[in-house]
Amino acid sequence: MRERGEPVHFADAPFAMARLDGGGIETAYFDYALSPLRDEDSSIAAVLNITPETTGRVVIEQRLAKAQAALAESEAKVRRRTVDLEAALNAKTLLLHEVDHRVKNNLTMIGALLRLQSRQIDDPVITAKLDAMMERIDALATVHRRLYQSDDVTKFDIAGFAESMASGVIGASGRGDIKLVVDIEPIEVQSDYAASLGLILNEMLTNVIKHGLNDGRSGTIKLSARGNGADYVLTVEDDGHGIDLDKKSDGLGRTLISRLSKQAGAKVTWDRLEPGTRVTLTMKSVH
Known part of the structure; x- marks a missing residue:
């Protein structure tokens, strides 16, 4: 500074200092601001040294x-x-898709074998x-096909499945006098319940x-699906003969519906209409 006559500044200069209490050496930090003080002839007569301690700020900044x-x-x-978890999830998803694909193929093969056997039987x-039985196997195969085609293996769009199945059932019946009316919104349920719910819808x-x-009666099937708070509601309604609610049914279909609905945590109710029947399937949402 004496040579150039310019102020000098040192920021946060460290100094090792002995503690007065005998606690050893610690580092303190200071800002040094040196400014020349000149005489009348502009020569440097003295140096002004302003040295504030900055230890507190420096320690905080270091921490x-x-x-x-x-x-x-x-x-x-x-x-x-x-990244590791995403890779593991992708691997698990691929594995589950492969499992669903193989299950679907196996069910399709079983259905084909049953059809071959059925052709050899004369008893109506x-x-x-x-x-x-083949219809139920086909329903399960369709469930697994939709699962392996899904991006999210934890969810199953039961409403979309119901629409596809309704079209398939009507088409398989060969009945051109049955009209399908669909009014649905996506309903996603846990994929763990997909097979049970798929069989219920099939029935x-x-x-x-x-x-x-039956008996050549033409009519309309109405399929609707809506969210209702924490529950999802899917209904199948027809204008056919109508169910006899006073008559106890011991058929396999009603038995399957009763048992499978308990497995899936769902509820199925029947209502007699004039004319026809309404069947309501109430399910828990995945949220």
């Missing part, structure tokens, strides 16, 4: 820097862990029972064809 470095390391670990009663829809609109 903050360490905390930020630790946070950055933690975030890096979280990102690495997230046995043939009818085999046909009903609901096939019952309409076999009992409500």
